[in-house]
Amino acid sequence: MELVRGLHNLRPRHRGCAATIGNFDGVHVGHQAILSRLRAHSERLGLPGCVVIFEPQPREFFAPDAAPPRLTRLREKLTLLQQNGVDRVLCLAFNRRLRELSAEQFVQQVLIDGLGVRHLEVGDDFRFGCDRSGDFAFLQQSGRAHGFTVEAANTVAESGERISSSRLRQVLADGDFILASLLLGRPFSITGRVVYGQQLGRTIGAPTANIQLKRVNPPLHGVYRVSVELDGVVRKGVANIGKRPSVSGDGKAHLEVHLFDFSGDLYGRRLTVVFHQKLRDEKRFDSLDALQAAIKADFAAARAQWGL
Ligand SMILES: Cc1cc2nc3c(=O)[nH]c(=O)nc-3n(C[C@H](O)[C@H](O)[C@H](O)COP(=O)(O)O)c2cc1C
Ligand SMILES: Nc1ncnc2c1ncn2[C@@H]1O[C@H](COP(=O)(O)OP(=O)(O)O)[C@@H](O)[C@H]1O
Structure with a gap:
């Protein structure tokens, strides 16, 4: 092309x-x-x-x-x-x-x-x-x-309603990933390059690959159960997409993903993150300890849902 x-x-x-x-x-x-x-x-x-x-x-x-x-x-x-x-x-x-x-x-x-x-x-x-x-x-x-x-x-319709970009935005905001897949003809995903973050994740037991969003406003916000295909293997994980109010707050949305049972260097790789289910909204935590505890609970919830 x-x-x-x-x-x-x-x-x-x-x-x-x-x-x-x-x-x-x-x-x-x-x-x-x-x-x-x-x-x-x-x-x-x-x-x-x-x-x-x-x-x-x-x-x-x-x-x-x-x-x-x-x-x-x-x-x-x-x-x-x-x-x-x-x-x-x-x-x-x-x-x-x-x-x-x-x-x-x-x-x-x-x-x-x-x-x-x-x-x-x-x-x-x-x-x-x-x-x-x-x-x-x-x-x-x-x-x-x-x-x-x-x-x-x-006009192409699904469930009696016209398919449109604005309908998809609403369906994604509602966390209905099954309907989103029907409207898209594929699961909803975000693809981008892994860039360097603040190197904080690894210190709290949650290394997260930060995916460059280039200031574009994403259609999802919160914590999600996700999967990523890496070298032909589908890896399961959890992602946060939002402004990270508890830590930096450069006012921009970030997408970061932690892959379960994986260790390795992802910097510079192009990843496609597939979204499966919303776990919760992003919150502002008063301490790093409270944030760490919440992330640990997210990991446990996502692992349980994945059957890991
Ligand atoms: C599963 C998960 C949930 C998260 N939830 C929140 C949250 O509710 N509020 C928040 O401010 N940051 C949240 N974060 C983002 C953390 O602040 C961030 O991952 C941490 O600061 C590490 O940043 P770094 O990768 O740039 O080092 C979450 C991250 C993960 C992986
Ligand atoms: N299980 C994992 N999930 C995600 N990234 C991992 C994992 N194990 C190692 N990494 C690597 O660690 C990096 C994230 O570590 P982190 O301390 O959060 O640094 P940064 O703030 O630069 O993202 C990733 O970009 C990746 O290269």
Whole structure:
């Protein structure tokens, strides 16, 4: 899969494709249906299938503090798009210039001049362009004028309700990991690189691999029973995701995971943490002793649930 960052990196060889546009946060089952339609059209046309995404996502640009948590960070999203058979991703920086493009300008600059789109697949509620003025009817009209077809993918529902990124955020906040798996088509996980922490964990009998979240607001908070695949072995463990109010408090969310019956160096490794069950909310403890006791109890609870 090829990643093109910014319109200025598009070359004449990139013209001619089937495309879709959106945030694709989570790459859930609804998104997967659109990607499957995209693949069908790209095969029919004998052209690559291209997904146009935005980074940051529009709401993160408009209101950085009020934006909803991210289900997938850029790298995770790209991996999932690749796994869904996408040939090319055009990642556009959502900034003032992009925000101010009218629907006509967006179609002309991105879809026609940039990508030479021959088929456009969109979700049934897709809106774009300055103040969301472009809609499906507008795209169909542009398609007729510029020689591309447009199709709106059907809504995909689960348990009678539409699948969406915002529904997933709610389901994860509720700790319903079984429903989350149904909506995602895979268990919910967070992937990232293990970085150095304060080296405190090992001194309280709880070494924890700290996974870099890069300031992105995660959709989960609290203590969870988790698993991690490491060198082909599924390791069981417990994770804390939160701001660690009892210790540092740099105000940012951290994800740290302790693996049961494991000792070794994980620094620099890329881990995928799969979440299975919430144990409790994160708390502020007045002493390191109280924190240590709570962590010990979490270990015992998670071990018991895992049958270890
Ligand atoms: C199972 C578990 C539960 C935790 N619960 C809390 C908590 O409720 N409140 C809190 O402030 N920190 C909590 N922490 C985070 C600890 O403060 C942190 O792991 C410890 O300070 C070690 O940090 P370090 O890895 O950077 O050395 C928890 C950690 C683990 C592994
Ligand atoms: N059972 C384990 N679970 C998680 N990490 C472990 C384990 N055993 C050893 N480690 C290693 O110890 C590191 C965590 O130790 P810790 O004292 O918490 O340091 P830090 O604050 O740098 O995360 C991990 O990054 C990993 O390399």
